[in-house]
Amino acid sequence: MKLKFIEDEENYIKVLIEDTTPDFVNAIRRTLMADLPKLAIENVTIYDNTSALFDEIIAHRLAMIPLPTDLDVLVPRSECSCGGEGCPNCVVHYTLSKEGECTVYSGDLKAEEPSWAVKDEKIPIVRLLKDQRIILEAEAELGTGKEHAKWQAVSGAGYSYYPEIEITDECDGCMECVKACPRGILASKRGKVVVKNIEECNLCKSCSEVCGKNA
Numbered sequence: 001m002k003l004k005f006i007e008d009e010e011n012y013i014k015v016l017i018e019d020t021t022p023d024f025v026n027a028i029r030r031t032l033m034a035d036l037p038k039l040a041i042e043n044v045t046i047y048d049n050t051s052a053l054f055d056e057i058i059a060h061r062l063a064m065i066p067l068p069t070d071l072d073v074l075v076p077r078s079e080c081s082c083g084g085e086g087c088p089n090c091v092v093h094y095t096l097s098k099e100g101e102c103t104v105y106s107g108d109l110k111a112e113e114p115s116w117a118v119k120d121e122k123i124p125i126v127r128l129l130k131d132q133r134i135i136l137e138a139e140a141e142l143g144t145g146k147e148h149a150k151w152q153a154v155s156g157a158g159y160s161y162y163p164e165i166e167i168t169d170e171c172d173g174c175m176e177c178v179k180a181c182p183r184g185i186l187a188s189k190r191g192k193v194v195v196k197n198i199e200e201c202n203l204c205k206s207c208s209e210v211c212g213k214n215a
């Protein structure tokens, strides 16, 4: 099996996998979503909440905030040497204290160490009116996507077949396929059809549908 990274951004990755089967690639996709450990808020202690939202809704929203995960430092709480009591190896603490009038954002969640600070600081949690208050503590721990979506480490993981376009000797150069391709992958070059940017092809088959030689 051959693996090649086509795009490798901070929040996005595109990989070409060769010499494999769709079921194997799908197994990788499912593993990415269900089995990768990630940090998320699991327990919330609410000291004061006079906002319009119930404690449970606030706790749910906090849990869905993506937190940085360092697997060199953290171990799952159930496997930790502390026996699940909660220690710096398995639990990360956050606090939130805010009074209105304002909007409470994910960035208002203060981590015990700067290295655990929330990456995306602009996720709204609740709107506070004048004199409304929210004070809470939260514990984050490792989990996996198969337990709850808050622990899902990736989103939008998918795979597709690698496109192959074959132009046979029967081509009479009518260029109907070039006009039909919605993504502009086919071009005319000296009376012949040529393929450019094949990875942009989404296998819509518009080209083969309009081809008179492909009945």
Ligand SMILES: [Zn+2]
Pocket: 077, 080, 081, 082, 083, 084, 085, 086, 087, 088, 089, 090, 091
């Ligand atoms: Zn521990």
